[in-house]
Amino acid sequence: MDGPIRRRRARPATYHHGDLRAALLGAAETILERDGIQALTLRAAARAAGVSHAAPAHHFDDLTGLLSELAAVGFVRFGVRVAAATAAAAGGPRSRLQAMGRAYVAFARAHPGLFQLMFRSERLDATRPALRDGLAAAGQALRRAVAARASRALSPGQVAAEAAAAWSLAHGFAVLLLDGRLRPLIAALPRGGSADALLEAVFAVTRVGRGTAPARPRR
Amino acid sequence: MDGPIRRRRARPATYHHGDLRAALLGAAETILERDGIQALTLRAAARAAGVSHAAPAHHFDDLTGLLSELAAVGFVRFGVRVAAATAAAAGGPRSRLQAMGRAYVAFARAHPGLFQLMFRSERLDATRPALRDGLAAAGQALRRAVAARASRALSPGQVAAEAAAAWSLAHGFAVLLLDGRLRPLIAALPRGGSADALLEAVFAVTRVGRGTAPARPRR
DNA sequence: CCGCGATCTAGACAGTGACAAGATACGCAT
DNA sequence: ATGCGTATCTTGTCACTGTCTAGATCGCGG
Numbered sequence: 048m049d050g051p052i053r054r055r056r057a058r059p060a061t062y063h064h065g066d067l068r069a070a071l072l073g074a075a076e077t078i079l080e081r082d083g084i085q086a087l088t089l090r091a092a093a094r095a096a097g098v099s100h101a102a103p104a105h106h107f108d109d110l111t112g113l114l115s116e117l118a119a120v121g122f123v124r125f126g127v128r129v130a131a132a133t134a135a136a137a138g139g140p141r142s143r144l145q146a147m148g149r150a151y152v153a154f155a156r157a158h159p160g161l162f163q164l165m166f167r168s169e170r171l172d173a174t175r176p177a178l179r180d181g182l183a184a185a186g187q188a189l190r191r192a193v194a195a196r197a198s199r200a201l202s203p204g205q206v207a208a209e210a211a212a213a214w215s216l217a218h219g220f221a222v223l224l225l226d227g228r229l230r231p232l233i234a235a236l237p238r239g240g241s242a243d244a245l246l247e248a249v250f251a252v253t254r255v256g257r258g259t260a261p262a263r264p265r266r
Numbered sequence: 267m268d269g270p271i272r273r274r275r276a277r278p279a280t281y282h283h284g285d286l287r288a289a290l291l292g293a294a295e296t297i298l299e300r301d302g303i304q305a306l307t308l309r310a311a312a313r314a315a316g317v318s319h320a321a322p323a324h325h326f327d328d329l330t331g332l333l334s335e336l337a338a339v340g341f342v343r344f345g346v347r348v349a350a351a352t353a354a355a356a357g358g359p360r361s362r363l364q365a366m367g368r369a370y371v372a373f374a375r376a377h378p379g380l381f382q383l384m385f386r387s388e389r390l391d392a393t394r395p396a397l398r399d400g401l402a403a404a405g406q407a408l409r410r411a412v413a414a415r416a417s418r419a420l421s422p423g424q425v426a427a428e429a430a431a432a433w434s435l436a437h438g439f440a441v442l443l444l445d446g447r448l449r450p451l452i453a454a455l456p457r458g459g460s461a462d463a464l465l466e467a468v469f470a471v472t473r474v475g476r477g478t479a480p481a482r483p484r485r
Numbered sequence: 486c487c488g489c490g491a492t493c494t495a496g497a498c499a500g501t502g503a504c505a506a507g508a509t510a511c512g513c514a515t
Numbered sequence: 516a517t518g519c520g521t522a523t524c525t526t527g528t529c530a531c532t533g534t535c536t537a538g539a540t541c542g543c544g545g
Binding site: 061062063088089090091100101104109110 | 531532533534535539540541542
């Protein structure tokens with residue numbers, strides 16, 4: 048504890064921190080991923096950054112502000128990951144959509160605390176510019192992945208339906224997986240499969256966007 | 267407020283409440299649905315029930331206990347609803363699975379606070395007998411709905427995959443809907459559709475369990 | 486070089502969960 | 516019925532939290 052290159056706390060030489068905002072965000076993310084979302088408090092972040100308990104208020108107005116800014120960086124990071132994965136996916140639009148789903152779940156598993164924070168909307172303030180932008184960026188990445196499918200002239204309603212289906216499937220899988228609710232289903236897989244194996248099995252079983260017409264399984 | 271048949275608080279006649287446990291659970295649910303999950307505190311529940319701030323600890327050990335017991339009643343209620351809806355669904359196993367999804371989302375919309383609490387696992391204690399039983403009951407209801415599809419001799423792995431797919435789709439849709447994230451998609455529907463319309467459109471577009479073989483779209 | 490504003494500290498207050506100790510009354514054994 | 520053990524409930528307290536206020540320190544532009 049108290050590494051040698053820690054900013055203050057050892058020597059209170061510099062009254063001003065220099066880049067406290069970024070330091071607080073970093074400390075907050077560390078606490079979030081290590082101790083869970085309920086341990087992420089304004090004072091804990093201030094302690095970790097080596098500043099007084101009231102310092103964070105000057106950069107983020109209140110706790111909602113800190114959480115919102117942190118969620119915002121999560122959303123942009125998320126959008127970048129998803130966009131990169133879908134762009135790098137070879138094959139048709141269907142495999143691209145699956146790549147998006149894989150990236151979605153992979154992000155949730157890599158940053159579980161951040162992912163949960165991003166969807167803890169009652170503690171966030173979506174009107175904050177940073178969060179608003181992050182949400183827009185992530186939403187655009189998702190929309191782009193689905194829109195690639197729309198090449199065959201789908202109606203806006205059908206595009207919305209497919210987007211909702213793909214998004215719901217990926218998000219539900221990620222949430223249930225993080226909650227440990229899918230564990231029995233994973234155990235039911237042959238050879239005691241992994242979460243990835245279950246996701247692939249889900250892809251194999253679902254046919255989102257296989258055909259355009261809602262009814263009539265013809266063709 | 268302060269209905270005439272309120273237990274105490276008006277006359278501190280009865281030192282003992284009589285049925286404080288149920289009263290606290292009722293008050294807690296009221297607070298949860300009216301003011302949100304962050305307003306649901308031990309002391310707030312105690313105030314609403316007209317008892318001292320330390321009284322709840324004797325029935326639920328701590329806040330986690332209260333939340334867990336409330337989530338447990340949510341799960342049994344949820345299981346009953348889902349089981350009833352799937353049992354009442356006419357038609358084949360596919361329409362029964364859709365009925366389950368509809369009931370799933372309908373429950374989330376009818377009791378948003380309770381639904382969110384049920385999946386706020388970091389604040390719950392799954393080892394509590396009541397919550398353990400509630401989880402088991404709800405899980406059984408879901409498993410039964412999926413198992414009906416398994417009549418055509420599916421492998422356990424495929425059953426798990428279909429269960430994960432159906433559950434993820436329903437859960438993700440419910441969560442995203444409660445968060446308001448699906449609003450733009452709903453607006454994109456023809457004639458400014460509703461959430462129900464979007465769910466039906468999702469059903470029409472997805473073909474979970476349409477066939478057992480993963481590849482080959484041939485029918 | 487000065488002073489103004491941004492940054493950070495120190496202190497205080499109300500609200501929270503949790504714990505301890507005491508008051509009350511229910512219900513069971515006799 | 517009656518007395519007592521114990522579950523139930525109250526009061527008081529403590530550490531911790533978010534938020535507000537006032538003051539200290541420093542950086543930067545005039």
